[in-house]
Amino acid sequence: MAGKTVRRLLQGNEACAEGALYAGCNFFGGYPITPSTEIAETLSRELPKRGGKWIQMEDEIASIASIVGASIAGAKALTATSGPGLSLKQEVLGYACLTEIPCVLINVMRGGPSTGYPTGPSQADIMQAKWGTHGDHPVITLTPSTVPEIFTETIRAFNLAEKYRTPVFVFYDEILGHMREAVELPEQGVIEVVDRAKPEGKPEDYNPYDTSYEVAPLAPFGKGRRFHITGLNHNDDGFPTNDSTKIDEGNRRIMAKIDNNVSDIESTEEYLMDDAEVIVFAFGSTARSARFAVNRAREKGIKAGLFRPITMWPFPEKALKKAADKAKSIIVPEMNLGQTILEVERVTGHGTIVGLQRVDGEPIHPTEIIELIEKHS
Amino acid sequence: MSTDAKPAKKQKLSVPFDYSKYLRKDKLPHIWCPGCGHGIILKALLRAVDKVGLEKDDICMVSGIGCSSRTPGYVDFNTLHTLHGRAPSFATGIKLTNPELNVIVTTGDGDALAIGGNHFIHTCRRNIDMTILVYSNAIYGMTGGQFSPTTPIGSFTHTSSYGAMEPPFDTCEMAKAAGATFVARATSYHVQDLEKTLKAAIEHKGTSVVEILDECPVYFGRLNKMRSASQMMEKIEKEGTVSVKQAENLSPEEIGGRLLRGILHHDTETAEYCDQYAALTERAQGK
Amino acid sequence: MTEAAKKLPRIEINAKFCKGCSICVDFCPTNVLEIRGTIVAVKDLEACTRCQLCDLRCPDFAIQVFD
Numbered sequence: 001m002a003g004k005t006v007r008r009l010l011q012g013n014e015a016c017a018e019g020a021l022y023a024g025c026n027f028f029g030g031y032p033i034t035p036s037t038e039i040a041e042t043l044s045r046e047l048p049k050r051g052g053k054w055i056q057m058e059d060e061i062a063s064i065a066s067i068v069g070a071s072i073a074g075a076k077a078l079t080a081t082s083g084p085g086l087s088l089k090q091e092v093l094g095y096a097c098l099t100e101i102p103c104v105l106i107n108v109m110r111g112g113p114s115t116g117y118p119t120g121p122s123q124a125d126i127m128q129a130k131w132g133t134h135g136d137h138p139v140i141t142l143t144p145s146t147v148p149e150i151f152t153e154t155i156r157a158f159n160l161a162e163k164y165r166t167p168v169f170v171f172y173d174e175i176l177g178h179m180r181e182a183v184e185l186p187e188q189g190v191i192e193v194v195d196r197a198k199p200e201g202k203p204e205d206y207n208p209y210d211t212s213y214e215v216a217p218l219a220p221f222g223k224g225r226r227f228h229i230t231g232l233n234h235n236d237d238g239f240p241t242n243d244s245t246k247i248d249e250g251n252r253r254i255m256a257k258i259d260n261n262v263s264d265i266e267s268t269e270e271y272l273m274d275d276a277e278v279i280v281f282a283f284g285s286t287a288r289s290a291r292f293a294v295n296r297a298r299e300k301g302i303k304a305g306l307f308r309p310i311t312m313w314p315f316p317e318k319a320l321k322k323a324a325d326k327a328k329s330i331i332v333p334e335m336n337l338g339q340t341i342l343e344v345e346r347v348t349g350h351g352t353i354v355g356l357q358r359v360d361g362e363p364i365h366p367t368e369i370i371e372l373i374e375k376h377s
Numbered sequence: 378m379s380t381d382a383k384p385a386k387k388q389k390l391s392v393p394f395d396y397s398k399y400l401r402k403d404k405l406p407h408i409w410c411p412g413c414g415h416g417i418i419l420k421a422l423l424r425a426v427d428k429v430g431l432e433k434d435d436i437c438m439v440s441g442i443g444c445s446s447r448t449p450g451y452v453d454f455n456t457l458h459t460l461h462g463r464a465p466s467f468a469t470g471i472k473l474t475n476p477e478l479n480v481i482v483t484t485g486d487g488d489a490l491a492i493g494g495n496h497f498i499h500t501c502r503r504n505i506d507m508t509i510l511v512y513s514n515a516i517y518g519m520t521g522g523q524f525s526p527t528t529p530i531g532s533f534t535h536t537s538s539y540g541a542m543e544p545p546f547d548t549c550e551m552a553k554a555a556g557a558t559f560v561a562r563a564t565s566y567h568v569q570d571l572e573k574t575l576k577a578a579i580e581h582k583g584t585s586v587v588e589i590l591d592e593c594p595v596y597f598g599r600l601n602k603m604r605s606a607s608q609m610m611e612k613i614e615k616e617g618t619v620s621v622k623q624a625e626n627l628s629p630e631e632i633g634g635r636l637l638r639g640i641l642h643h644d645t646e647t648a649e650y651c652d653q654y655a656a657l658t659e660r661a662q663g664k
Numbered sequence: 665m666t667e668a669a670k671k672l673p674r675i676e677i678n679a680k681f682c683k684g685c686s687i688c689v690d691f692c693p694t695n696v697l698e699i700r701g702t703i704v705a706v707k708d709l710e711a712c713t714r715c716q717l718c719d720l721r722c723p724d725f726a727i728q729v730f731d
Contacts, residue, residue: 069470416723
């Protein structure tokens with residue numbers, strides 16, 4: 001199968017576009033924003049060639065609204081943005097969560113808050129992924145740390161979106177968006193591609209929120225099943241309800257479909273963790289510095305290991321708790337003022353958790369991490 | 378109360394229009410207040426859809442938030458109730474994905490022109506094939522009667538207790554300037570014209586905008602000394618408008634502050650967005 | 665039955681849907697209708713010309729005129 005694998009030198013954002021195409025993305029709605037624009041640019045060239053649809057909308061809100069509309073009409077749809085755009089898109093993300101419309105959002109993180117530092121990296125949107133839109137809502141966020149992984153995680157994002165009927169985010173920082181690495185692009189069929197479940201039975205019996213399923217099949221508009229979708233709390237048939245039992249049921253169900261499938265969604269890398277006494281918890285480009293630091297520490301005889309969440313949300317609670325139980329200390333470097341460290345504290349309850357934070361638009365250097373590993377070994 | 382001067386001449390209407398085939402009957406009666414013109418618009422729309430001969434499976438109705446945006450819930454089409462002001466953007470995604478669908482957006486003056494103003498003008502600019510009905514009652518009804526972008530200066534609402542201060546938009550002029558290729562104004566009083574206008578709007582390929590002046594007796598009427606829906610229809614819709622045809626023989630002074638009613642702009646030359654995209658696709662594929 | 669009686673139309677009113685807004689009453693060209701209590705009622709069927717304006721302007725799917 002791997003015979004036709006193509007090896008290409010790609011920028012992170014280009015690898016993202018390739019991943020989307022591999023996953024069957026056939027609609028992109030976007031708005032130009034640094035440092036994600038290359039995703040839109042690449043797809044503006046590639047999608048029309050393959051019969052896909054591409055549109056530049058009038059603003060960030062419209063771009064995500066367009067992809068949710070496209071998905072309702074049956075497309076596999078993508079948008080890409082950065083922090084300021086992510087803030088604007090929150091309204092529609094909540095809509096997609098409640099109405100259970102699959103779609104994928106890429107956020108190439110830059111310095112914030114506000115316009116911040118558009119050309120510098122950041123990891124400060126991690127909590128916004130989870131808490132950005134109002135109300136309780138499910139969140140899946142994937143955080144690749146290499147260019148090849150951006151390719152595969154973008155495919156996985158589409159698969160999870162289709163499988164669980166929910167928006168899925170891929171978050172990586174500006175460094176990864178713009179760095180180039182060799183990526184193996186396998187031929188179609190090598191990596192699994194998931195399409196949403198198709199409804200069966202008579203059209204008139206179709207309920208878009210049929211609670212006899214964990215995730216009800218979603219029919220496309222215009223193919224013979226006429227139904228209603230609303231951002232109001234709704235019944236199984238999609239129409240608004242004031243029934244407190246149904247409101248409660250619906251709000252819990254959209255969370256439960258993710259919570260009950262954490263093992264399917266979760267993905268972590270544990271590097272040199274078997275005997276690790278000092279754990280570095282890191283993701284994205286920071287995990288690259290952390291890996292380097294762990295290797296150096298090992299050379300010096302320190303039992304250091306890297307715990308890397310590839311799925312950030314839902315948070316890898318069990319795996320991290322298990323790993324942390326044996327550790328002397330946990331180092332949490334991140335390009336923000338302490339976001340994922342809150343989760344590490346909450347989940348592990350460990351006595352020695354040390355943060356390393358940078359918000360100056362510069363990456364965290366391995367030497368900074370090595371210093372902390374040595375200090376807390 | 379004056380009456381319509383011309384009852385329909387033909388008195389042999391065998392059966393009245395059967396709305397039920399297009400309705401989700403179990404959702405009726407609708408939520409709109411007594412005398413609200415939205416129901417009149419809905420009915421005219423269903424008659425227009427029937428005259429055009431569209432299949433229910435082929436119609437997609439999209440709305441935002443507000444009273445007018447409750448329309449899709451009552452009709453047996455593919456229906457989407459979205460977010461405040463965003464309906465045209467959702468609709469754009471749907472239409473571009475499946476150009477075979479006949480997309481109808483139902484929106485209000487606040488939804489389309491305030492919070493959704495940007496989406497509205499850019500949808501017009503693209504000239505993507507959809508019909509946008511702006512139910513224009515000059516007030517936010519769902520939230521209890523606040524002034525909107527079409528509230529006339531001096532009108533009283535719950536947020537303009539001393540008279541509205543801001544000048545209103547001319548919805549049709551804006552749609553035309555933004556690039557919509559079919560622009561019309563109708564009223565819920567002139568029901569037969571309304572039906573014909575909606576039919577023409579649906580049949581037009583490109584972005585069609587129809588502003589429909591209708592009445593909110595519960596908020597706008599009550600706060601502005603118009604005590605009934607009929608009084609509002611009489612004063613705002615009948616006396617406040619003049620048909621394009623009538624206007625041809627009137628001087629600007631004679632027209633005065635009255636709004637023009639009828640098809641105001643109809644451009645059949647400009648290419649439609651999905652057609653243009655199909656051509657772009659062919660270029661990209663080297664055909 | 666007289667010839668005239670045969671030609672009388674039938675006006676169907678849906679009492680569940682009528683909200684008593686009075687639009688049909690106010691704009692009926694021949695003054696056929698009235699508000700009785702809280703909803704519309706037929707006052708003078710013989711005057712009905714079957715013009716259908718009551719139906720066309722009814723916001724509530726509450727009135728229709730049959731031959």
